[in-house]
Amino acid sequence: xxxxATTPEAYVxxxxxxxxxxxxxxxxxxxxxxxxxxxxxxxxxxxxxxVPHSLYPAGYHCNPxxxxxxxxxxxxxNFVSVYHMGxxxxxxxxxxxxxxxxxITKKKIxxxxxxxxxxxxxxxxxxxxxxLAKKISPEKWIEFxxxxxxx
Numbered sequence: 001x002x003x004x005a006t007t008p009e010a011y012v013x014x015x016x017x018x019x020x021x022x023x024x025x026x027x028x029x030x031x032x033x034x035x036x037x038x039x040x041x042x043x044x045x046x047x048x049x050x051v052p053h054s055l056y057p058a059g060y061h062c063n064p065x066x067x068x069x070x071x072x073x074x075x076x077x078n079f080v081s082v083y084h085m086g087x088x089x090x091x092x093x094x095x096x097x098x099x100x101x102x103x104i105t106k107k108k109i110x111x112x113x114x115x116x117x118x119x120x121x122x123x124x125x126x127x128x129x130x131x132l133a134k135k136i137s138p139e140k141w142i143e144f145x146x147x148x149x150x151x
Contacts, residue, residue, distance in 0.1 A: 002044065002045025002046070003042075003045045003046070003074075004045070005042060005045075006042060007042060008027065008040055008041070008042065008047045011023070011042065011046075011047055012024055012027070012047075015075050018121050019075040019080065019121070021121065022075075022080050022118075022121040022124055023047070023073060023075055023080065025124070025126055026073045026080070026082065026124070026126065026129060027040070027047060027073065029126045029127070029129055029130040029133070030049060030071065030073070030129065030130065030133045032130060033130040033131070033133040033134040034049055034071075034133045034134065035134060035136070035137040035138065036138075037051070037052075037055055037137065037138035037139075038050065038051060038070060038071075038138055039051075039052045039067070041067075043066075043067075043069055043072060044069070044072065045074075046072040046073060046074035046083075047072060047073045047074070048069055048070075048071070048072045049070050049071040049072070049133075050066075050067035050068060050069050050070055051067055051068040051070060051138045051141060051142060052067050053067055055138050055142070056068050056138075056142050061149060068141070068142065068145060069085060070084075070085055070086070070136075070138075070141055071083060071084050071085070071086075071133065076117075078119060079110075079117040079118055079119045080117070080118045080121065080124065081115045081116065081117050081118070082115060082116050082118075082129055083114050083115040084097075084114055084115075084116075084132055084133075085114050085141075085145075086132075086135065086136045086141060086144065087114055087132075088113050088114040089144040089145070089147075089148045089149075090136075090144060093132075093135060093136070096135075097128070097132055098111075100128055100131070101116075101125065101128060104125050104128060105123065105125070107123065
């Protein structure tokens, strides 16, 4: 479900109250913890955190006009999702996240390759998402990206 919003603020404003609160809190915790150099913008119809062209002029290999994506948050039809490409690239980071998640809840983690889906807004582990956000610097993400995808 992609939004037509052109700014993160407009995206949040367009959401129902429960989703607005959850996405606002995710933005706050991510922005507080994300290493310096990432930039918040609308990306693929979601709120995105990217490596801007000023740090990585080559951009995203699928479309070099776009900055290198790193994290996204979105309000989907039946859940809120947090996408973190670093977990897709770094199996140790994925294992750390899954282990820490299991310490917080007995509920099975609902994950895709790079996303975690939350159907209940009161079960979003904001502190854990903040810890995850600070694990990879833009420079480290570029290194992972070039090793993993860019050929």
